[in-house]
Amino acid sequence: MHCLQNDVLILKHPLYPTWPSHYQNSSNRLFHHSTLLIEASLFHSQNFIKPGEQEAARCDTWAQLIERGCMEEDIISPKNDFSSSKNISLSNTALDKGEPIQLRPQEVNLKLRPGLPHTFTLDFQRVEGYPVDLYYLMDLSYSMEDDLRSIKTLGNELFNALQGITKKGRIGFGSFVDKTVLPFTNTNPEKLNKPCAETEMYCQPAFGYRHVLSMTEKKAEFESKVNKQRISGNLDSPEGTLDAIMQAAVCGERIGWRNSSTRLIVLTTDDGFHMAGDGKLAGILEPNDERCYMDNNLYSKSNEMDYPSVGQVANQLEKNNIQPIFAVTKNMEKVYRELSKMIPKSEVGVLSADSHNVVELIKNAYNRLSSKVTVTHDALPDNVRVTYTPLCPEGGPSGDKGVCNNVGVSFNVTVTADECMQSEISFLIGPLGMKDKLKVSLSTLCKCECENPVTVDSQYCNGKGQVNCGMCSCKAGFVGQKCECSIGEKDESSLRAACRKDNGTECEGRGDCVCGICQCYTLPGGSTYYGTNCECENESCEKFQNKLCGGNGKCRCKNCECKPGYEGTACQCKKSDEQCRTPSGSVCSGRGTCKCNQCKCMEGYQRPYCLTCPACQTTCITKGKCIECLGFQTGPFSKNCSQACTSISEFKMVETLPPGKPCDVRDVESCRVFFAIKQLDGEDNYTAQILKTRECPKLPNIYAIIGGSIVGVTVIGILILLFIKVLFTLQDLKEYRKFMNEAQKTRWSENKNPIFQEATTTVANPTFSGE
Numbered sequence: 001m002h003c004l005q006n007d008v009l010i011l012k013h014p015l016y017p018t019w020p021s022h023y024q025n026s027s028n029r030l031f032h033h034s035t036l037l038i039e040a041s042l043f044h045s046q047n048f049i050k051p052g053e054q055e056a057a058r059c060d061t062w063a064q065l066i067e068r069g070c071m072e073e074d075i076i077s078p079k080n081d082f083s084s085s086k087n088i089s090l091s092n093t094a095l096d097k098g099e100p101i102q103l104r105p106q107e108v109n110l111k112l113r114p115g116l117p118h119t120f121t122l123d124f125q126r127v128e129g130y131p132v133d134l135y136y137l138m139d140l141s142y143s144m145e146d147d148l149r150s151i152k153t154l155g156n157e158l159f160n161a162l163q164g165i166t167k168k169g170r171i172g173f174g175s176f177v178d179k180t181v182l183p184f185t186n187t188n189p190e191k192l193n194k195p196c197a198e199t200e201m202y203c204q205p206a207f208g209y210r211h212v213l214s215m216t217e218k219k220a221e222f223e224s225k226v227n228k229q230r231i232s233g234n235l236d237s238p239e240g241t242l243d244a245i246m247q248a249a250v251c252g253e254r255i256g257w258r259n260s261s262t263r264l265i266v267l268t269t270d271d272g273f274h275m276a277g278d279g280k281l282a283g284i285l286e287p288n289d290e291r292c293y294m295d296n297n298l299y300s301k302s303n304e305m306d307y308p309s310v311g312q313v314a315n316q317l318e319k320n321n322i323q324p325i326f327a328v329t330k331n332m333e334k335v336y337r338e339l340s341k342m343i344p345k346s347e348v349g350v351l352s353a354d355s356h357n358v359v360e361l362i363k364n365a366y367n368r369l370s371s372k373v374t375v376t377h378d379a380l381p382d383n384v385r386v387t388y389t390p391l392c393p394e395g396g397p398s399g400d401k402g403v404c405n406n407v408g409v410s411f412n413v414t415v416t417a418d419e420c421m422q423s424e425i426s427f428l429i430g431p432l433g434m435k436d437k438l439k440v441s442l443s444t445l446c447k448c449e450c451e452n453p454v455t456v457d458s459q460y461c462n463g464k465g466q467v468n469c470g471m472c473s474c475k476a477g478f479v480g481q482k483c484e485c486s487i488g489e490k491d492e493s494s495l496r497a498a499c500r501k502d503n504g505t506e507c508e509g510r511g512d513c514v515c516g517i518c519q520c521y522t523l524p525g526g527s528t529y530y531g532t533n534c535e536c537e538n539e540s541c542e543k544f545q546n547k548l549c550g551g552n553g554k555c556r557c558k559n560c561e562c563k564p565g566y567e568g569t570a571c572q573c574k575k576s577d578e579q580c581r582t583p584s585g586s587v588c589s590g591r592g593t594c595k596c597n598q599c600k601c602m603e604g605y606q607r608p609y610c611l612t613c614p615a616c617q618t619t620c621i622t623k624g625k626c627i628e629c630l631g632f633q634t635g636p637f638s639k640n641c642s643q644a645c646t647s648i649s650e651f652k653m654v655e656t657l658p659p660g661k662p663c664d665v666r667d668v669e670s671c672r673v674f675f676a677i678k679q680l681d682g683e684d685n686y687t688a689q690i691l692k693t694r695e696c697p698k699l700p701n702i703y704a705i706i707g708g709s710i711v712g713v714t715v716i717g718i719l720i721l722l723f724i725k726v727l728f729t730l731q732d733l734k735e736y737r738k739f740m741n742e743a744q745k746t747r748w749s750e751n752k753n754p755i756f757q758e759a760t761t762t763v764a765n766p767t768f769s770g771e
Contacts, residue, residue, distance in 0.1 A: 048074075048470065058470055076469070078445045080118040081111035085441075090125040099260050100127040103436035110415055110442045117416040121391075122438060124373055124431055125408045131168035131261035133215050134362075137244055139269035140175045140204075142196050142233040147268060147355035155223040157359050165366060170215040171222055172255055176244035178234040178274070180206045181282040181303050185234045195233035204230040208302030209244040211294065215256030241273035245324065246308045247299050249316040251292035260435060262370070263322040266362055268355060270329040273339075279306030290316055314343045323433040325365040327351050327358055344376075345369060345433040373409050374432045375402040383419040384442065386429070388412070420446035485515035501533040510534035531557065544572035568596045582609045582681075590681040602683060619677050623648065623686065624665030627675045631690035634668050649680065651688040658689065671696035 048058065048070055060068075065075055086107035091100040104123045112118055136158075140148065162169035178184045180192060185206045196203035213225040248255055248265055257263055276288065288308040293301040317324060323345045326336040333350050340346045347368055349361035377386050388402030389412040396403060402411040413429065421444045430437035457463040458472070464483035465474035474483035479492060487495055499506045499513035506513050511520035511534040520529035529537045536557035544550035549560035553571035562571035573596030580587050580594035587594050591610040592601035601610035626645035628635035631653060637644040662674045671694040678687050 078113055080113060080116055081109075081445070082118055082120060083109045085109055086439075090123065091127050093128045100130060101436070102127050102130070102434065103430060103438060105438060107439045108441070110440060111445050112415065112417045112442065113445045114417050114419055117414050119412050119414045122375065122411045122413050122429065124375070124410070124436075126370065126373075129166050129168065131170075131258060132162065132166045132264065132366075133170050133172070133257055133261045134162060134264045134266060135172045135174060135215070135248055135255060137174045137176065137248055137265055137267045138229075139177070139239055139241070139267075139271065140229065140232050141177050141239055141271065142200075142231055143270055144268075145231045146353070147270070147351070148229060148231055150355045151268075151358065152223075152227050152229075154356070154359055155226060156219065158362070159219045159222070161359050161363050165363075168261075170217050170256070170258075170261075171213075172215045173213040173222065173225055174209065174211045174244065174248055174255075175229060176209040176240055177207055177232045178236075178238075178240040179208050179243070179279070179282065179284075179302050181284070182235075183281055184236055184240075184274070196231060200231070202230045204232050206232055206234065207298060208240050209247050209299040211247075211251070211254055211297040214254065215258070238272040238274045238278075239269060240302070240307065241267065241269060242275060242308050242310070242313050243299060243302060245313050246288065246290065246316060247292060247294065249313070249320050249322055250290060251294050252320065254292070254294050254297075257320070257322075262433070263320070264366065264369075265317075265322055265324045266327055266358075267324060268327045268351060268358065270332060270351070272332065272335055274307045276307055276309035276312070288312060310339065310342050317346075318344055318432060321433055321435050323347075323369050325349065325362060325369075327355070327361050327365075329353075345374060369433065371405055373402075373404050375411050375429065376400070376432060377429045378427055380427055381421070381425060383417060383421070384425070384427075385416045385418065386427075387414045389414070415440065415442065417442065417444050420444045480514045481512055481519075487515070499533060501535065507534045510537075542570040544568075544570035573597060579608070582611075584681065586681040590685075591683050619679070619686065620663035620665070623677055623688070624663070624673075627651075627663075627665060627677075627688060627690055628667045628673055630688070631673065631675070632667065632694070647684040648677075648686045648688050651690060653692050654689050655692060657691055662691070667694070669696065 048068075062075060062077060066072065084105045084107070087105040088101050090102065090104050093100075102125055104125075108120065110118060136151075138144070138148070138151065159169075159171065162171060181187060186192070186195060191206075193205050194200075194203050195206045212229065213222060216222060245265065245267065279285070282303075284304065284306050286305050288305050290308065290312055293299060293305075316322075324343060324347075326340060326346065326348045327350075328336045328348065329351050333348065336348045340348050347365040349365050351358060351361065375388055380386065387398045387400060389398040390396060390402045390404045391410040391412060392404040394405055398412075398414070402413075404411075421442075424441055424443040426439060426441050428437040428439055456466055458465065458467045460467055461472035461474065461483045464478040464486075465472045467473075472481065472483050474480070477487055479485045479487055479495070495516040496506055496513050497503075498516040499511075499518050501508065507518040507520065508529075510529040511518040513519075518532065518534045520531075520534040522528045523537060523539055525539050527538055529535075538555040538557070539548070540558055541549050541555035541560050548555055549562070550566070550568070550570045550572040552566040553560045553562035555561075560569060560571050562568070565575050567573050567575050576597045577587050577594040579597045580592075580599045582589055588599040588601065588610045589605075591605050592599045594600070599607050599610050601607055604613040604615040606612055606614065625635050625637055626641070626648055629637040629641040629645060630648065630651050633641070657674060657676050660676070662676050664672050664674045667673055673694055674691040676689045679685065680687060
């Protein structure tokens with residue numbers, strides 16, 4: 001709601017849409033009296049905003065505006081606007097001329113105020129004898145052989161059941177198995193051609209999805225096509241069911257779906273289904289794109305595109321107003337009931353072993369689908385909400401869907417726009433599985449339709465602008481609440497930048513920027529914001545005992561300035577340091593300040609007296625180099641000990657240290673220096689006692705080390721030689737034993753050598769002459 005400045009009321013006033021003719025002919029006194037009333041209203045509207053008050057004060061509830069003195073005729077409060085641009089009466093039967101109408105209204109226009117809901121009634125009446133298109137989609141894997149035989153004999157019964165539902169019924173037929181690639185189907189050429197058992201005579205080649213018969217009213221044509229069908233096969237248990245449903249849904253022209261009909265897909269199978277991602281097992285990575293690919297009535301991209309997801313299938317079924325009936329065997333009932341929960345307007349029935357009950361199953365499922373009306377909408381922007389309240393006994397509570405179990409029902413539809421929208425949007429509302437939709441065109445009312453003056457240079461705006469909804473719309477070169485500021489050749493953005501602190505909000509959102517200077521608003525309590533950028537105010541300081549600054553100070557720019565004798569963020573404490581004094585008389589040990597009679601210690605130190613600092617590094621480590629320097633004139637600080645170690649104000653060299661664990665540090669000679677250190681008042685002020693005697697390590701015996709090393713090397717060498725000798729001895733022994741074993745195995749022959757001749761010995765005396 002908006003309280004307006006309206007200086008066109010002399011020409012047109014909310015109470016007087018046109019100026020009465022008798023006023024024109026009345027005396028000047030009467031005319032003058034009426035004019036004064038209107039001028040008083042104008043003056044009141046222009047001065048509704050007090051000096052320093054922001055223009056946002058014009059927007060409030062009706063009661064608040066009236067209480068603040070705004071006149072009723074100056075209050076603009078737009079209401080939601082609803083109109084029906086198409087509202088044709090519902091049809092009684094499908095025999096009426098033209099397309100039957102089952103939903104009313106058909107088109108509405110809504111103009112809503114943000115946050116203000118609007119409710120209207122939506123009527124639905126299912127037309128008697130409405131056309132039905134039934135597409136029988138059958139699994140022809142080898143396990144469905146007996147089911148195929150049954151459906152071949154049930155064609156006449158199926159048509160009779162369809163005629164019992166509607167005289168305008170048509171039926172089509174399609175079949176599926178699975179993708180013809182490993183690991184889903186055996187890709188051996190012979191197996192692709194005949195994927196069934198060897199004993200099976202009638203078997204058709206493997207395929208993914210085949211469209212067999214488009215929608216027809218001819219019983220003989222259906223029976224003929226079905227009788228020609230043959231069983232096929234694949235390797236794994238799940239089938240390409242979702243591939244087949246997707247193509248049957250998106251290939252509308254091939255299937256022959258009519259524009260005005262109840263569309264049903266009856267899917268018969270005895271096994272589960274592959275879904276998106278399973279194609280990766282066969283190296284198929286391209287996701288399903290939800291488009292029709294039919295070549296010679298076969299799904300041509302079966303081996304190139306992955307299976308669709310359940311969400312994709314559900315989306316296309318809803319988009320094309322198709323209601324699936326899953327006729328499955330008992331072992332698959334649970335699987336398909338879970339699937340049915342994710343697909344709106346679907347039903348599940350259990351097939352007998354040979355599918356002889358399929359006709360009765362279809363009739364029951366159709367009756368359940370047709371007796372249940374579920375109304376919902378398509379996608380909406382985040383700032384628009386639609387809820388439905390069923391006007392039927394068993395309808396249930398309001399929600400984002402409306403459900404009624406009746407053929408003729410009504411719903412209260414409530415539409416809410418939470419925010420302003422830049423442009424008009426449209427969305428559809430309608431029952432799931434039906435073509436009939438209501439088109440809703442929605443826009444928002446985000447501008448006050450004020451009766452603005454025709455005077456261009458209003459005196460209220462200092463002759464430099466026009467009044468628009470009670471506020472001045474200034475000419476170029478002028479700014480300000482009443483166009484009082486002339487910016488000349490200056491850039492308005494640079495003037496406004498001067499009102500922003502650190503490039504933040506203009507005047508901190510607490511004032512108007514006029515000529516580069518912030519004019520601050522007035523607070524509800526009567527005081528005003530102040531400061532260069534209206535950053536200060538004196539009403540939001542901390543309170544104590546529900547009093548601003550505890551009643552012991554004044555609030556200055558969000559901070560309390562306490563009276564003498566008081567302190568604290570809310571001036572809640574009397575000044576005193578009694579509880580902050582240590583036994584030695586210091587305040588907080590010189591390592592903190594006393595606030596509200598409590599020590600506020602430096603970082604790391606603990607209350608109550610800031611004596612200890614558990615988080616600080618121990619002084620045994622930090623002061624070790626200074627102790628070495630002061631006590632023994634060694635270490636890194638030995639040259640400037642007095643300057644580097646001023647934190648130790650006093651130290652003593654002692655024979656013994658006081659009881660307790662002493663500190664110790666190693667000096668440059670690796671000697672241990674023992675000392676005791678105590679912190680005095682102040683942050684870095686210590687006194688120390690240093691033990692005169694250092695604990696130094698004894699020097700090693702070099703001769704013993706050298707002699708020991710030589711002896712050790714000698715012993716190790718001898719041991720190595722002995723080890724090598726033992727190895728060689730063991731090796732020789734092994735070889736000797738091997739030789740002896742071979743010698744014992746040798747047998748010498750006693751036969752004479754045929755070429756051996758015994759030696760002949762002749763003895764002659766060299767001195768014998770023969771005599």
